[in-house]
Amino acid sequence: MTGGALQETSLHGWHLAHGARMAAFAGWEMPLHYGSALTEHAAVRQDAGLFDVSHMMVLDLEGPDARRLLRLALANDVARLDGRPGKALYTTLLQEDGGILDDLMVYALDGNRYRLVLNASQSAEDQVHLRHLAEVRGWEAGFRPRTDWGILACQGPGACARFSGLLGMPDLDVLPRFTGMAAGPGLFIARTGYTGEDGVEILGFSEKLLPLADALLSSGVQPAGLAARDSLRLEAGLKLYGQDMDSGDTPDRSALSATVDLNDPGREFLGRETVLWERQQGIAWKLVGLVLEEGIPRHGYPVLSACGELLGTVTSGLFSPSLRRGIALARVVAGYGPGARVQVSIRGQAHRAMVVNPPFWRNGQAQAFYPQEQGQ
Amino acid sequence: MSRIPENLRYSDTHEWVEDLGNGRFRIGITDHAQELLGDVVYVEGPEPGRIVVAGEPCGVLESVKAASDLFSPLSGQVIEQNAEVAGNPQWLNEDPYGKGWIFVVETGAEAWNRLLDSAAYLALAGQ
Numbered sequence: 001m002t003g004g005a006l007q008e009t010s011l012h013g014w015h016l017a018h019g020a021r022m023a024a025f026a027g028w029e030m031p032l033h034y035g036s037a038l039t040e041h042a043a044v045r046q047d048a049g050l051f052d053v054s055h056m057m058v059l060d061l062e063g064p065d066a067r068r069l070l071r072l073a074l075a076n077d078v079a080r081l082d083g084r085p086g087k088a089l090y091t092t093l094l095q096e097d098g099g100i101l102d103d104l105m106v107y108a109l110d111g112n113r114y115r116l117v118l119n120a121s122q123s124a125e126d127q128v129h130l131r132h133l134a135e136v137r138g139w140e141a142g143f144r145p146r147t148d149w150g151i152l153a154c155q156g157p158g159a160c161a162r163f164s165g166l167l168g169m170p171d172l173d174v175l176p177r178f179t180g181m182a183a184g185p186g187l188f189i190a191r192t193g194y195t196g197e198d199g200v201e202i203l204g205f206s207e208k209l210l211p212l213a214d215a216l217l218s219s220g221v222q223p224a225g226l227a228a229r230d231s232l233r234l235e236a237g238l239k240l241y242g243q244d245m246d247s248g249d250t251p252d253r254s255a256l257s258a259t260v261d262l263n264d265p266g267r268e269f270l271g272r273e274t275v276l277w278e279r280q281q282g283i284a285w286k287l288v289g290l291v292l293e294e295g296i297p298r299h300g301y302p303v304l305s306a307c308g309e310l311l312g313t314v315t316s317g318l319f320s321p322s323l324r325r326g327i328a329l330a331r332v333v334a335g336y337g338p339g340a341r342v343q344v345s346i347r348g349q350a351h352r353a354m355v356v357n358p359p360f361w362r363n364g365q366a367q368a369f370y371p372q373e374q375g376q
Numbered sequence: 377m378s379r380i381p382e383n384l385r386y387s388d389t390h391e392w393v394e395d396l397g398n399g400r401f402r403i404g405i406t407d408h409a410q411e412l413l414g415d416v417v418y419v420e421g422p423e424p425g426r427i428v429v430a431g432e433p434c435g436v437l438e439s440v441k442a443a444s445d446l447f448s449p450l451s452g453q454v455i456e457q458n459a460e461v462a463g464n465p466q467w468l469n470e471d472p473y474g475k476g477w478i479f480v481v482e483t484g485a486e487a488w489n490r491l492l493d494s495a496a497y498l499a500l501a502g503q
Contacts, residue, residue, distance in 0.1 A: 033414050033415075037414050037415050037439070037440050037441065038415040038440065228440075231441070298442075318440055347436065
């Protein structure tokens with residue numbers, strides 16, 4: 001990222017006190033791991049892990065034209081949230097040319113208000129973009145960036161039970177998945193996450209998060225860093241902005257077609273023309289999953305056909321702790337569907353791989369295999 | 377606090393070197409290096425017979441998240457490789473100075489004198 005001092009979250013001292021190895025990420029100094037990313041990954045798959053994701057920006061939008069602004073700006077349609085306060089919607093934010101400016105979660109709040117969670121690297125640009133859209137149309141929308149808020153994510157099959165067991169916290173059994181609710185002044189909890197597991201994201205005033213982090217740790221939740229977050233999200237087939245897609249990629253080229261809602265033909269959202277044009281022409285590039293026979297794929301490694309032609313590039317790749325082998329997302333020319341045999345060039349050597357449909361892992365089970373393992 | 381045994385010598389790229397006598401030196405990565413890397417999931421050291429050059433990459437270490445070069449602290453010929461560590465990359469984390477050794481180099485005995493002693497490495501590792 002750019003030079004200069006790194007920003008720190010309100011839990012910075014807490015991370016150091018718990019033995020975190022810190023690393024720069026999107027202009028922030030964040031915990032990479034607390035000793036073992038593999039242990040942290042396993043804790044989230046088996047029980048519960050706690051992530052500080054306060055580098056992400058909480059942006060509240062309100063006012064008479066907030067809904068209208070989001071229906072214009074977002075590829076997914078916030079009309080789906082009408083009359084459903086608390087409901088979450090995952091969406092892309094597109095430029096006029098269809099390029100992805102960010103991917104984000106939007107929650108409906110009461111009273112025509114919305115809560116957006118923006119990627120750290122994009123939040124400044126997103127806000128300029130959204131304000132500009134409102135201004136040129138003379139729309140009334142209030143922007144309230146919650147710079148004094150942070151976000152914790154408690155994730156794993158045991159996460160909700162452990163969180164609900166904390167003093168003063170609501171019972172999460174009553175909170176449906178993909179929904180959020182206020183849990184007191186300046187505290188919002190949502191049954192969402194970025195690991196493929198059940199869990200809760202806790203958005204709120206920074207000073208409220210520290211005691212919650214301590215309480216969750218005391219209840220047996222494992223602190224977990226960005227390294228585990230990356231391996232967990234990739235196994236779940238979830239994309240990372242700036243790596244799997246950026247402003248040069250469209251949703252259809254990024255396996256994010258589901259974030260585009262075309263149901264209302266009268267909704268002229270930004271990027272719509274490109275999406276329609278691209279669908280008419282046929283998609284030239286696709287984001288696919290790869291499972292490797294052996295070797296670990298990394299961002300930027302070339303993907304080759306079985307006979308060695310260049311097909312595309314690995315966008316995210318790592319060693320999957322759950323599958324015990326290399327997995328990747330890769331952008332390749334269209335026509336290589338699940339089951340197709342390809343190769344990944346690792347330091348100049350071609351390694352066999354198979355195209356799969358992510359996720360790689362779900363509900364405690366492998367969803368993708370390298371062929372010879374099947375039926376074992 | 378990472379361990380820095382006094383009987384070993386070190387490079388500024390965080391390898392340790394053990395003098396086996398007769399110009400043979402065993403090489404691995406330091407406790408400090410394995411802490412920086414995190415869980416090692418893949419090790420590719422240099423093959424026996426290969427000529428390695430001090431300060432140049434001679435292999436690869438991969439954690440879950442990233443691939444890093446393995447540097448050779450000495451110039452010389454590789455005469456042995458730890459065959460077992462490829463199947464047990466976690467040994468680099470668990471026992472970096474023991475079971476987690478990576479390769480043995482044969483070179484002139486004077487090479488030892490150009491390496492950092494434990495006090496100098498301690499200063500380098502910032503502790």
